[in-house]
Amino acid sequence: MAHVNVSLMPVLFVPHGGGPLPLLNDANHHQLRDFLSSVGGQIPMPKAILLITAHWEEAQVTLSSHPHPGMLFDYYGFPPEAYKLSYPAPGNPELAEKIASLLKASGIAVKLDNQRAFDHGTFVPLKLMYPEANIPVVQMSLVQHLDPRAHIAIGEALASLRQQGVLIVGSGMSFHNMRAFFSSDPKVLPRSQEFDDWLTQVLTLAPHHAKSQLIEWQSAPEARFSHPREEHLLPLHVCFGAASSESPKAIQAFSGVLLNTAISGYLWP
Template identity: 55%
Template sequence: MLTNSTANDGAEPLAPVLFIPHGGGPLPLLGDPGHRLLTAFLKNLPSQLGNPSAIVLISAHWETAQATVTANAHPDLIYDYYGFPEESYALTYPAAGAPALAATVCELLDAAGIPAAIDPNRGFDHGMFVPLSLIYPNADIPCIQLSLINSLDPAVHIAMGRALKTLREQNVLVIGSGLSFHNLRAFAHPDAAVRAVEFDDWLVETCTDTSLSAGQREQRLINWASAPQARFSHPREEHLLPLMVCYGLAAEHRSAAELVFNDDMMGIKVSGFLWR
């Protein structure tokens, strides 16, 4: 049982929902100075997350035609990055899979009219194993991944999250793993830091401002591309969509998130959010 979650009308406490920036490839695990603050944040997260019985993680690095869930009981790692030091291709994260939980996730999605499938063979990509190696280094919590849908429709991803809201009652921690800024070519742009802050400020306000209703917040997220510097910050939205799933999952109980990280990563401000 999570002892630090908010109770739901006197029922069992709800597991938190978390969106994290996962950094650049394996760099958070390689001592990269540009990831120092992010690495420290990820290492210190367990004190805010309680003791989940399992983890469902939505990674920016897996897209499918329909929602798909990993059901490999002993997942391998997918080193889906290129040009990094040799040791980054020998990293391990031996967490068990959770086939029964994968089946439950599929059932919940199907019941909400969102077609879902099981992938019995896929392993964990770096959007999963890099941050979890820092958050839960003992790899002793069963984990599954849930894909993005390659339509990249924000409303669909919010609906995916909404369909999974009862997972919180089962002590399942849901993590969206992406980045609040993801424009790799822009890191060298002279105005990148300033332009990124414009979008980040909008995103922080959208996710945390308690004066916004849930409906207002959802419409802002659905129409995120009209925000200041939106397409500069996200030429393609796959790194933002895990946040949409998290919002959908958490919003019925509490639509406003807590800002738990808002600091520098490789010269760009990025943010992390927690719902509890």
Template identity: 50%
Template sequence: MPDRMPVVFLPHGGGPWPFVDLGFDDKPGFDALSGYLRSVRAVPKTGPKALLVISAHWEEPLPTVMTAERPPMLYDYYGFPPESYALTWPAPGHPKLAERVRQLLGAAGFQTAADPQRGYDHGTFVPLKLTYPEADVPVVQLSLKQGLDPQEHLAMGRALAPLRDEGVFIIGSGMTFHNLRAFMDPRSRGIAEQFDAWLRESATLEPKERDGRLIHWEEAPVARLAHPREEHLLPLMVIAGAAGSDRGTTAYNATFMGLRLSAYHFG
């Protein structure tokens, strides 16, 4: 049996930020996040057989998996330079893992679906182009479930936990602050700091208390100012569920474009 894989929640930044000029002068912040993302490859003690990625940028009525053997690129961002629409990251898919994901979720009572056409969205290819630049590990994406119920997504993660003993590295890709309308507002810095402090405390608590806090995340200070819509927070719920009894650690905590972000590792 391979070593049990850790699970990771990481911030993926904004659009294709590491690969094009966004016109925003934040070299220390960009360097800190890109350096962290490069380091994620070394988090598992042994190389994973495959990655399962839950991206904030995919929602479906049912939890849905990508099943293509060679997933295409999905440039799901707008208004960036032309070169951002020519980025490539040709990681292979893994149809057998996709079927295993559906099997585990089905055994936990979830109806699921498959998508043979879906490509890698920027919540997956942008950070993982830094983590796995050779695109040499098979990848399956799993969608969020519409409704964005935190308890359901914790349950999804718990159902997927056996994959950790099967050589699968589970990664949640989101953001700990995601309010695009307020992104350039200087007042947002205080909001991001306050919410991130609450989240750092919550994600590293004893697992039962951690999960309870995450279920009721809307009760946190400035929660809806940090996340008017919670799709960028929900991958953390899946990761916390898959973490089970493992306590979290804060693996990255820095500012990006002036806003406080963090990443969490479990196991």
């Protein structure tokens, strides 16, 4: 992976896999697990983490502000050990307030939630990236309207956090079609690859119209096949917004296959 700009924390978008499976030694998740287990050691140690999770939607941007968040096992049908996982990282109410101030200054409605626990979009990747659980974490929701332009604007309002030692992580999936994950159709992989190739080109080549392309992502090849609903894609839009002013070009930090679909992760150094 390329060296990062030491004066700025990078911005990272990671695929978090299926439920708790990356933590349960699932054979389909070995590539992703290896990536998540190594990427934390390849970037500067953050003072805190702001994680935008695909598994939390509110009417307005909402930030977790509990000093010691619990665990939210927001999945079902897994073995008992999936409900005994822990990730005792502290929260950071002060940082949550600071982030809220940045958003308000940009005219973005925001509230704090002092009850929200860590959902699996948060604890699955972070347990692999930072297993010591010693870095404070603030979770951020998506906004229920799922508007891509608005989510890029949210990221743009947060760009200054990079100068303050905060690692901004978007946790979602570059491909998220549940029916396709369990399909035997041989066309699934090439169809998912078409969207993955488009996304990677937009993010890594950073044409001048990258922002407009992400806003109009539904026009991409196999867009709605790849994301019947876009909640797993939009954490990436927040990342793009936060990174694009200083780091217009992303690196494809991960490229792999999960359940016969192409998935990627991206880093803005």
